[in-house]
Amino acid sequence: MNDKVVMPIWMFGVFIVIMNTTMFNVSIPSIIQDLNITADLGSWIISSYSIGYALSTVIYSRLSDSIPLRKLLLVGLTILGLSSVIGVFAHNFSMLLTVRILQSAGAGTMAGLGLVMASRYIPYNRRGRAIAMISTGSAMAFGFGPIIGGVIGEYIGYNGLFAVTCLILLVLPVLMKLLPKEEPKPGHFDVIGAALTIVNAASLLIAVMQRSLYWFVGSILSIVLHAWYMKKVKKETFINPKLFAKKDYRKLTAIGFCILVLNLGNLFLMPLALANLSHESTLTIGLTIAPGAILSALLGRFVGRWIDRYGNIRFLLMGHVILAIVLAVFSFAVEVSPMVILCGYLLFSPSFSATLSSLNNETSNILPKQLIGSGMGLMQLIQFFGGSISVAVCGLILTTQKSIPLGLAYEHVYRVLLVVCLLSMTVAVWYKLSASKADNLAQATA
Numbered sequence: 001m002n003d004k005v006v007m008p009i010w011m012f013g014v015f016i017v018i019m020n021t022t023m024f025n026v027s028i029p030s031i032i033q034d035l036n037i038t039a040d041l042g043s044w045i046i047s048s049y050s051i052g053y054a055l056s057t058v059i060y061s062r063l064s065d066s067i068p069l070r071k072l073l074l075v076g077l078t079i080l081g082l083s084s085v086i087g088v089f090a091h092n093f094s095m096l097l098t099v100r101i102l103q104s105a106g107a108g109t110m111a112g113l114g115l116v117m118a119s120r121y122i123p124y125n126r127r128g129r130a131i132a133m134i135s136t137g138s139a140m141a142f143g144f145g146p147i148i149g150g151v152i153g154e155y156i157g158y159n160g161l162f163a164v165t166c167l168i169l170l171v172l173p174v175l176m177k178l179l180p181k182e183e184p185k186p187g188h189f190d191v192i193g194a195a196l197t198i199v200n201a202a203s204l205l206i207a208v209m210q211r212s213l214y215w216f217v218g219s220i221l222s223i224v225l226h227a228w229y230m231k232k233v234k235k236e237t238f239i240n241p242k243l244f245a246k247k248d249y250r251k252l253t254a255i256g257f258c259i260l261v262l263n264l265g266n267l268f269l270m271p272l273a274l275a276n277l278s279h280e281s282t283l284t285i286g287l288t289i290a291p292g293a294i295l296s297a298l299l300g301r302f303v304g305r306w307i308d309r310y311g312n313i314r315f316l317l318m319g320h321v322i323l324a325i326v327l328a329v330f331s332f333a334v335e336v337s338p339m340v341i342l343c344g345y346l347l348f349s350p351s352f353s354a355t356l357s358s359l360n361n362e363t364s365n366i367l368p369k370q371l372i373g374s375g376m377g378l379m380q381l382i383q384f385f386g387g388s389i390s391v392a393v394c395g396l397i398l399t400t401q402k403s404i405p406l407g408l409a410y411e412h413v414y415r416v417l418l419v420v421c422l423l424s425m426t427v428a429v430w431y432k433l434s435a436s437k438a439d440n441l442a443q444a445t446a
Helices: 003-035 039-063 069-087 093-121 124-155 159-165 168-178 191-210 213-232 247-276 282-310 312-333 338-366 369-399 406-445
Strands: none
Touching (some): 003 039, 003 124, 003 159, 003 168, 039 069, 069 159, 093 124, 093 338, 093 369, 124 159, 124 247, 124 282, 191 369, 247 338, 247 406, 282 312, 282 338, 312 338
């Protein structure tokens, strides 16, 4: 496989898929007004896609252990593309919600299979730059999505957003031609375990997004049931318990959770701070955030090469340090000027991309081949949970601080994110020390 050709195309596909979330975020107010629905119903246009996207990511990753990547990609991107075509003509809430759920069922292919493909077909000495390109596609989508969504939503309407996602149909035939052909492998797919995973994830996400105690209790009960099932069943389960036996994997998933808490929390807070503290317009907010995304995209190729040359752990730690510095500045000066946010995100976005790339590359390195699909899929599901929980918790913290000055409230939330960053950095240092100890032991034994 020629990864120099495949990975830029895959990066564009990831950009389209992730932007399908960020574009709709800024269009929700106009959708609520056009369809004459409540804010609670409107939130499900975002939540339904988010839940489905997270679940389809881990399912496609798990299926890749036995089903060829090309076949999974054909199914997933066809569902995403055709549902987007239907979305262009969706003019009522029921149809719009159905289309968003169908989109999410196909969208998980790009994120889930991208890491599996890189781990399976790209040599380790070039894998860092390949995974960095996937992270770059995500970073670009987070930066440009609100701008593109705002312009299309204002001048064309929300149906025009679906037309952008239809571009994925142009990517599909190119990737089908470039990806290597695989033979199906014998394997057992745990349908009950997959169903329990869906119930676990969906109920917990709904509990967080709706802030519902009943959903949270139901989610805990479903997780207990799933744990009992994994213990009793002798065949290979959907969530492979061998993953949890790996201490290094557990540490990396904890870091992945925290890193997405920081990124999604910051992306949630920056537009609100610019709008409520500096009274900036939607377009100005987008233009303030966009330079960070552009810089991250420009540096992505070089960061991948540096990761391959100098190693994952070095960039994992360096990224944490820069993220902590930016969050510390935001914790005390976010209301000073929009320039503080612009300059801060110029450092934050590339550092996040480098940290996530090195994390995913390191994860693919410690997993044996037979666990790549399930391990990388579960990693992405846990990362997604971090981002979803972050947005809900940041919003809740802001809501409970109405009695204090608004600028101080934002600074308090950023201090919470700073604590999360420092905890994640501690786990990263712990991982480095344990990895160094293992290397020294191996050298002494040799």
